Amino acid sequence: MLPVAHVGHYLWVFYVIPILIVVGAIVRNAIAQRRLARDESGESSTARGGEFTKRD
Amino acid sequence: MTLPVAHALASRQDLPIPAWLFAWAASIVLIVSFFALSAAWRKPQFEDEHRRPLGERFSAALLSLPVQVLCGAIGVFLLGVAVYAGLRGTEAPDRNFALTFIFVTCWLGFPFFSAFLGNLFRPFNPWRAVGRAAGGAFASIAGQRPAHLAYPERLGRWPAAVGLLAFVWIEVVYGRTSIVSVDIEPHAVAIAALVYSVYTLAMMAVFGVEKWCDRGEAFSVYFGMFGRLGIFGARDGRLYRRRPFSAATDWAVVPGSAAVVIASIAATSFDGAQDGAFKDAIEKTFEWFIDRGVGLTTGLRLTDTIFMLLTFAAVGGVYMLGVRGMRTVPGAPSFKQLRTGFAHTLIPIALAYLVAHYFSFFVFQEQAQFGYLLSDPLGTGHTDLFGTVSNEVDYKLLSANAIWYVQVAALVIGHVIGLMLAHDRALVYWPDYRKATASQYWMLAVMVAFTCFGLYLLSVANG
Numbered sequence: 193m194l195p196v197a198h199v200g201h202y203l204w205v206f207y208v209i210p211i212l213i214v215v216g217a218i219v220r221n222a223i224a225q226r227r228l229a230r231d232e233s234g235e236s237s238t239a240r241g242g243e244f245t246k247r248d
Numbered sequence: 249m250t251l252p253v254a255h256a257l258a259s260r261q262d263l264p265i266p267a268w269l270f271a272w273a274a275s276i277v278l279i280v281s282f283f284a285l286s287a288a289w290r291k292p293q294f295e296d297e298h299r300r301p302l303g304e305r306f307s308a309a310l311l312s313l314p315v316q317v318l319c320g321a322i323g324v325f326l327l328g329v330a331v332y333a334g335l336r337g338t339e340a341p342d343r344n345f346a347l348t349f350i351f352v353t354c355w356l357g358f359p360f361f362s363a364f365l366g367n368l369f370r371p372f373n374p375w376r377a378v379g380r381a382a383g384g385a386f387a388s389i390a391g392q393r394p395a396h397l398a399y400p401e402r403l404g405r406w407p408a409a410v411g412l413l414a415f416v417w418i419e420v421v422y423g424r425t426s427i428v429s430v431d432i433e434p435h436a437v438a439i440a441a442l443v444y445s446v447y448t449l450a451m452m453a454v455f456g457v458e459k460w461c462d463r464g465e466a467f468s469v470y471f472g473m474f475g476r477l478g479i480f481g482a483r484d485g486r487l488y489r490r491r492p493f494s495a496a497t498d499w500a501v502v503p504g505s506a507a508v509v510i511a512s513i514a515a516t517s518f519d520g521a522q523d524g525a526f527k528d529a530i531e532k533t534f535e536w537f538i539d540r541g542v543g544l545t546t547g548l549r550l551t552d553t554i555f556m557l558l559t560f561a562a563v564g565g566v567y568m569l570g571v572r573g574m575r576t577v578p579g580a581p582s583f584k585q586l587r588t589g590f591a592h593t594l595i596p597i598a599l600a601y602l603v604a605h606y607f608s609f610f611v612f613q614e615q616a617q618f619g620y621l622l623s624d625p626l627g628t629g630h631t632d633l634f635g636t637v638s639n640e641v642d643y644k645l646l647s648a649n650a651i652w653y654v655q656v657a658a659l660v661i662g663h664v665i666g667l668m669l670a671h672d673r674a675l676v677y678w679p680d681y682r683k684a685t686a687s688q689y690w691m692l693a694v695m696v697a698f699t700c701f702g703l704y705l706l707s708v709a710n711g
Contacts, residue, residue, distance in 0.1 A: 204525075206268035207704040210275035214696045218689045222576065225686075 262649060267707035271700045274660045278699060281664045282692045285671045286685040292675045294497050297481070297490040307487040320377025327374040327441065333625045334438025342616070343627030344434040350441070351419060352613040354467075356606050359474040363599050366482075366495075367475025370461075373468055375448045379457035382449075396456040399463060404503030407451075409511050411444075411466025413560065416515035420522060421552040462502075469508055473499060473595055493596070493669060500591035509591055510567060512598040513698070514560040517705060520605050524708035526555055566697055567594065573690025574674075580687065581677055589677065590691065593670040597698055600662020604655040604702060608646055615641045652710065659702045663695045670695075 263270075301307070309315065326349070334346035341347050358369045370376070386394045418440055423432025452460045461468040476496040479489055500506060522530065530551055537547035571586045580586065619639030623632045631637070670691040674684035 203268060203707075204704055206266075207271050207700040210272055210700055211693065211697045214275070214279070214693045218573070218693055221689065 263652065267652075267703065267710075270656050271703040274656065274663075274699045274703065275696045277660050278663055278667060278692065278695055281667055282671075282688065285668060286681070286688075289668075289671055290675070290681045292672050294491065294494045294669065294672045295676060297494040299481070299483075299488040299490050302480075302487045302489060304486075307482075307485070310487060311482060311485055316371060317377075319371035320374070320380070323372035323374035324377055326372075327445075329625060331438045331441050333627075334434040334436075334441070337434055337626035338628060339433055339435065340627055341432065341434065343621075343624075345621045345625035345627070346434045346437050346441075347432065348613050348617050348621055350437060352606075352610060353617050356602065356610045357614075358467075358471040359599060359602055360610070362471055362475040363477045364479070365475075366478035366480035367472045369468065369471035369475070373461065373465075375445060375452065375465065376457055376461050376468070379449060379452040379460075382453075383457060394453070396459070397454055399455045399459050402503065403463070404505065405463055405469055405508050406504035407464035408466045408469035409504055409507035411464070412470055412508060412511045413515065413556070415466060416511075416519070417553065417556065420515075420519045421549055421556060424522070424548070424552065470512065473505075473508060473512075474599055476592070477595060477599065493665065496592040496595050496669065497673065498592075499595070500588055503588075506567070506587060506591035506594075507564075509594040509598050510564045511560060513594065513601055514556070514563040516598070516601040516605050517563065517701070518556045518559040520705040520709050521559070522552065522555070525705050530555055566694055567591075570690045570694035573693070574687045577678065577683055577687040579678055579680075579683060586677075589673055590670055593666045593673065593691070596662045596665035596669070597695075600658045601702055603658035603662070604706060607654050607658065608651045611646060612641050612643060615639070615645075648710070652706075655706050656703065659699050663699045667692065667695050 330346045330349045333344055333349075337344045337346065362368045383394050418437070419432060422436070448460070448465055451464055454460075455464070462472075463469070476499045477493050478495075479492050481488055481490055481495055500509075518526075521527075533554065534547050534551040537550055538544070542550065568587070571583060571590060574580055574586050574590075575583055581589070619636045619641070621627075623634045623637040624630075625633075629637075667688070671684065671688055674687045674691075675681060678684040678687055
């Protein structure tokens with residue numbers, strides 16, 4: 193059974209939600225940035241590899 | 249009636265929406281402010297104070313020696329009255345001048361007014377006045393200025409941070425567990441004031457008056473910190489007007505400054521949470537100590553001390569997480585540099601917490617201060633110096649809803665100013681505004697966390 197009488201003890205959850213949203217957005221953004229940087233470095237190394245192949 | 253030192257006075261509100269929705273709204277305001285700053289604020293604005301000197305005669309008059317002596321004498325006199333009232337007056341906390349004067353009028357009044365006008369405590373600092381007078385007397389007798397030891401710079405403002413925590417400990421831990429009354433005894437406050445006076449004067453004799461006021465004297469450092477937000481300052485014998493908040497940017501360069509501002513936020517948080525958010529946890533820990541044979545008073549003091557230190561560690565930990573987050577942005581300075589460089593952004597938050605937690609308490613207790621306490625400082629009922637001894641406190645002056653809206657507004661405005669100062673400082677470390685903005689995502693999280701935590705504490709305390 194839902195302990196309705198004690199629901200007041202869990203009100204702090206509502207105060208944590210905005211913090212979790214902001215921290216989640218930051219972490220998601222950081223991961224996306226890192227992935228983008230990795231992809232860019234991967235593309236540039238492929239391009240360099242291509243140049244070497246041509247010279248060879 | 250007892251003096252409710254530990255809490256803001258507020259009764260249950262009748263709010264149109266749940267209290268937690270205010271936390272959501274405040275978070276949205278912070279996020280919108282953050283993106284507005286990122287879009288429109290691309291050059292540092294607070295690194296230069298933009299000083300504009302006030303009139304020469306006006307400055308000379310206010311900074312003249314007779315005015316300095318008068319202000320110092322007023323400070324010494326009022327400290328003397330508070331100590332005398334504590335030693336000789338009634339033990340009823342609400343009827344003794346000492347408690348309200350020290351814990352409300354000075355402790356809350358100087359931060360509130362200094363944050364607008366600049367450091368108001370400095371001219372009235374009783375220990376500085378006595379120290380300067382003693383130094384002057386020594387110089388005239390010995391024919392030379394007193395020699396002092398070099399202050400160990402590594403100590404920085406740590407003595408002030410410890411002093412600040414000790415003062416709050418006396419108020420909210422020792423006072424809560426006193427034997428005679430339910431709040432701190434005026435006699436104990438008077439003894440503490442005397443002990444602190446002897447310690448401060450001794451330190452001033454060793455390290456010099458101005459040096460100790462800038463680094464170790466807890467009240468000078470604490471009130472001076474809020475004074476850095478204000479618009480007036482003094483330098484080279486001249487008063488000047490400056491851009492608001494700009495003097496705060498170089499306040500934290502001294503080691504230990506971050507600890508002072510963190511201690512301020514933690515002290516207010518703990519005071520608000522002691523009988524609210526932390527109540528259950530404190531009771532369980534207290535019972536744990538009692539089960540192991542610890543005495544009642546010792547057990548309560550131990551428990552409260554542990555929770556106070558935990559609050560200090562938690563507030564510091566949230567700030568350090570924000571700083572560590574900033575380190576991940578390319579081109580970031582060292583962790584130490586960031587930790588010091590952004591500490592001043594917490595000053596408006598410390599002020600916001602003070603206003604939110606004590607605003608109503610200050611308004612109510614000042615009626616007592618300038619009413620019956622002024623006319624009957626000892627609280628014996630035998631004197632009526634100004635004919636105001638029968639004045640009572642009007643608790644209907646502020647409604648519970650009005651108090652709540654002031655609390656929410658204070659927290660939101662304080663954190664928006666904190667964000668603004670942090671963004672401004674980020675532009676110094678990362679001249680590319682995109683990197684500066686990226687670094688501030690973490691400070692946004694810190695600000696949202698402090699805002700929601702503050703509102704949660706208030707909602708529990710008020711509920």
